[in-house]
Amino acid sequence: MYLTKEEEAMLNGEFGEAVELAIKVVVKVGEALGATRLIDVVHAHVSGISYFNILDYGMEFIEDLRNKGARFRVYTTANPYAAITADFNNKSFSDVVINKQLRIVNALREMGAEAFTCAPYYVRIPQEGEHLAWAESNAVLYANSVCGARTNREGGPLALMEALIGKTYLGGMHLDENRVPEVKVVIEPLRNQLEIAAAGYIIGKYFPSSIPYVEGINFDHEHYLRGFLAAFGSSSNAAMVILKGITPNYKKLISKGEVSKRETISASEVREFVRKNIKDSHDEALYVIGCPHLSRQEVYDIVNYILSRGKTCSTNSVLWLITQSNVGLSSDLKRRLLRCRVKVYEDVCPIVTRLDLLGVSCVITDSVKALHYIPKLAGVPAFLLDRGSILRIFSKGGDVVD
Amino acid sequence: MIRLRINPVVKGSDCCAEIAFSEKPVSFLGDVDAANGIIRGIGRVSGRILLIPTSVGSTVGSYILYALSKSGKAPLAIVASDVDPILITGAIIGNVPLYKLLDSWESVVDILKKGTNKHREGCIIKGEYLVIR
Numbered sequence: 001m002y003l004t005k006e007e008e009a010m011l012n013g014e015f016g017e018a019v020e021l022a023i024k025v026v027v028k029v030g031e032a033l034g035a036t037r038l039i040d041v042v043h044a045h046v047s048g049i050s051y052f053n054i055l056d057y058g059m060e061f062i063e064d065l066r067n068k069g070a071r072f073r074v075y076t077t078a079n080p081y082a083a084i085t086a087d088f089n090n091k092s093f094s095d096v097v098i099n100k101q102l103r104i105v106n107a108l109r110e111m112g113a114e115a116f117t118c119a120p121y122y123v124r125i126p127q128e129g130e131h132l133a134w135a136e137s138n139a140v141l142y143a144n145s146v147c148g149a150r151t152n153r154e155g156g157p158l159a160l161m162e163a164l165i166g167k168t169y170l171g172g173m174h175l176d177e178n179r180v181p182e183v184k185v186v187i188e189p190l191r192n193q194l195e196i197a198a199a200g201y202i203i204g205k206y207f208p209s210s211i212p213y214v215e216g217i218n219f220d221h222e223h224y225l226r227g228f229l230a231a232f233g234s235s236s237n238a239a240m241v242i243l244k245g246i247t248p249n250y251k252k253l254i255s256k257g258e259v260s261k262r263e264t265i266s267a268s269e270v271r272e273f274v275r276k277n278i279k280d281s282h283d284e285a286l287y288v289i290g291c292p293h294l295s296r297q298e299v300y301d302i303v304n305y306i307l308s309r310g311k312t313c314s315t316n317s318v319l320w321l322i323t324q325s326n327v328g329l330s331s332d333l334k335r336r337l338l339r340c341r342v343k344v345y346e347d348v349c350p351i352v353t354r355l356d357l358l359g360v361s362c363v364i365t366d367s368v369k370a371l372h373y374i375p376k377l378a379g380v381p382a383f384l385l386d387r388g389s390i391l392r393i394f395s396k397g398g399d400v401v402d
Numbered sequence: 403m404i405r406l407r408i409n410p411v412v413k414g415s416d417c418c419a420e421i422a423f424s425e426k427p428v429s430f431l432g433d434v435d436a437a438n439g440i441i442r443g444i445g446r447v448s449g450r451i452l453l454i455p456t457s458v459g460s461t462v463g464s465y466i467l468y469a470l471s472k473s474g475k476a477p478l479a480i481v482a483s484d485v486d487p488i489l490i491t492g493a494i495i496g497n498v499p500l501y502k503l504l505d506s507w508e509s510v511v512d513i514l515k516k517g518t519n520k521h522r523e524g525c526i527i528k529g530e531y532l533v534i535r
Contacts, residue, residue, distance in 0.1 A: 021494065021495065024494055025490065025491050025494045025495065028411060028412070028490050028494060029487045029490050029491065032411065032485050032486075032487070032490055032502075033487075047461070048460075048461060048462035048465075053431070053460065053462050054462050054465050056469075057436060057465045057466060057468055057469030057472070058462060058465040060469075060472065061465055061468050061495065135461065154461075154487075155461025155462075155464065155487055155488055155491065156461045156462050156464075157461060157462065157464040157465060157491050157492075157495065158461070158464070158487055158491050161491065
């Protein structure tokens, strides 16, 4: 691989031990993937920071880097961490778990992590053509498919290394020739949020490693689009979806691609998926909205909806709204929501949290991504319910924010 | 005795050790007991040459190789048919020598599965060959 003088110096340890290790990793990975040089990135996003996933090993590695004086050389955000701030029926995590998770978060903060969210595109909006080094599949898909920025779907530890040098290898999604569709998927008209997300999941099941060109979906709301991409990312390894009318320059991209297969996904197949996974009500469930993290607009829409209908609700269930602290919801509003058994948690993620340890018996969510991962990672069964119906349970009913 | 061609990705010194072999890709997150150096389906890997097709699963699997090293239970070397980013990242941060197998994986599987001797010894020679006895 060709290296600049600065990169050579990094590799020779002139920028410290952590940078030397980091560039060695990025160069070796790049070489294995056939890259000929490195490129600068403007934003790195690190995943794999939940204590439940990385345990003492990951914690010690990250602390080790911090102790060696490592600092991110580029704007860096990180994924949300385990929901150690949460409790369920007055049960919370042990001090040991809480402390170890905080050690990971503090080490990342000291190295320069600016935010903890799975929606880094709301913290710093990627511009078309920008090079990024992002882990976290929903964010990668949003950056490539909606913003027209360029990032591979990096692994968590690799993105951490890239953050330490502010560079990635020139390959994969950074190159025009790889940003083209390989299959065309036409979706029959769908009716709502859950169906659209389910369609994303089904496309990924059909084509787990191809970039699809997708036609036929009307994303009435931004969160429909994000739910679709997040669901696709949980069943596919692809880093991009080309969406008619949404992906920048989509016409140019589809004219360059060689589409080898076409598939039509029927509305009945999508509805069958939703029907099989839906649960209308459950008296002691944990309801979760916010996978991916809610935007500021979504948070305020939901809060307005619930508080304008006020009153203590009759359910024994609890609703968690998951977002990032930059949204800036006041503690007064949070207190008022609590009366409706609605809790707002910031900078955390229930998927990477062992909810079984909190005594949660089942999760009901409007996220197909959460439906996929919660049984595997959080240790409890999960079901679907659309956002409007969930919000009705926690308020007096009436017209619903969609 | 067979001689397989390999290419160093993370170079180490020549060594001889028992081969720990898996026909299927290894998921480091979930299949590995890092404190004891044991991989489910393979057994003990510490002090051995780990011969696998590739790794699969969560990308935080890289940290497990680091953990194996920290606990002194890492393989002496890893030889993989497909050196993926998880494996490369893990090998470098864990300082475990890693080699890419240049010969076909199918031929390796054939040879190793044919033998009745379950305890095969291998040597890495000049970083260019894996010789299996």
